[in-house]
Amino acid sequence: MGTNSNKIFLARIFVIAALGVAAWAMVCKTGVDNTDEAGIVLHLPEQVGVWQGMDLLFCPNRDCGGQYFSAQLEDPTVCPRCGGRLGNMNWAERSMLPADTGMARKFYVRGDGRDPVHATIVLSGDDRSSIHRPQVCMTAAGHEIVSERIIRIPLATREQPLEVMVMDMSRSVTGEDGAPAVNTIYYAYWFVGKNRETASHLVRMAYMAYDRVRFGVSHRWAYIALSGGRDPRNDDHLQMIADFASRLHPALLAPN
Ligand SMILES: [Zn+2]
Numbered sequence: 001m002g003t004n005s006n007k008i009f010l011a012r013i014f015v016i017a018a019l020g021v022a023a024w025a026m027v028c029k030t031g032v033d034n035t036d037e038a039g040i041v042l043h044l045p046e047q048v049g050v051w052q053g054m055d056l057l058f059c060p061n062r063d064c065g066g067q068y069f070s071a072q073l074e075d076p077t078v079c080p081r082c083g084g085r086l087g088n089m090n091w092a093e094r095s096m097l098p099a100d101t102g103m104a105r106k107f108y109v110r111g112d113g114r115d116p117v118h119a120t121i122v123l124s125g126d127d128r129s130s131i132h133r134p135q136v137c138m139t140a141a142g143h144e145i146v147s148e149r150i151i152r153i154p155l156a157t158r159e160q161p162l163e164v165m166v167m168d169m170s171r172s173v174t175g176e177d178g179a180p181a182v183n184t185i186y187y188a189y190w191f192v193g194k195n196r197e198t199a200s201h202l203v204r205m206a207y208m209a210y211d212r213v214r215f216g217v218s219h220r221w222a223y224i225a226l227s228g229g230r231d232p233r234n235d236d237h238l239q240m241i242a243d244f245a246s247r248l249h250p251a252l253l254a255p256n
Helices: 006-028 091-096 134-140 201-215 236-252
Strands: 033-038 051-058 067-069 102-110 117-123 144-153 162-174 180-193 196-198 217-220 222-229
Touching: 051 117, 117 236, 144 236, 162 196, 162 236, 180 201, 180 236, 196 201, 201 217, 222 236
Parallel strands: 033 217
Antiparallel strands: 051 067, 051 102, 102 117, 117 222, 144 162, 162 180, 180 196, 180 222
C-alpha cells in the first residue's frame, strides 16, 4: 500500500485532453447508446471476512426520518412510526438521485465490535447523472476534508492492485452533554464501469468521454463507498480499509 498524488495530476491532464475530444464529439458525432452493461453486481455480500452485514432501511417521509436495521422489524417493508414504505435510500438520496438509480447498502459489524463499516454501491440508471464528485456532497454536508489520497491495495485475485480514494474528514457536532465536539470519519471510494476501474472521478469522466467518442456507448457506472470512524491520532483506518476492500472486491465482480 502506498500513496500516489502524481497520478491525480496526470489524471487531470488526461481529462483536459479527453474533454477537448468530447467537445469535438458533441458537434461531430450523434447517437450515443446507453447500454445496460455494468462492471459489477448490484449486491453486497452477507459476509466480508470477519464482518457480518446488516440491511439498513430508511423511511421516505422527511418529517419522520426513521432509520432501522431490517432485523429489528417484524415487517421490514413498513415504517413502524408513520407507515411509510421503507427502502434502502435515505430521504436526501431519494430526492436527489434519478428514480432508476440502483443502490445496495449494508452496515458491517464484527464480533468484537471494532471497526464497523457502512458500505454502499450506487449504480447509475439511464440518466448518467447519479454519480457526482463525492467531495462536493461531503463538503455540502458540513464535513471538512482533512486529507485525501489514493491507496493501492494488493488483491489475491489479480496482479494489479485496487486503487481506492480515501478522504479523512472531520465535522463539528454537538456532543451528548451539549458541548462542542469533533466527529472524525473516513470516506473511501472507487468507481467501476464495464472493464474499467478507477479511484479518480476525473479519470472516470475521461473514460466515459472516451467510450462515447470511440465506441458510441455509455455504460452504467457504479460507485462503491465505504465509511466509518477513524482515530485522528493515526492512520490505522487505512489498513482496515485495505482489509475490508480486498475481501469485498472479488465478491462484486460481474460474471462474464
Ligand atoms: Zn416513517
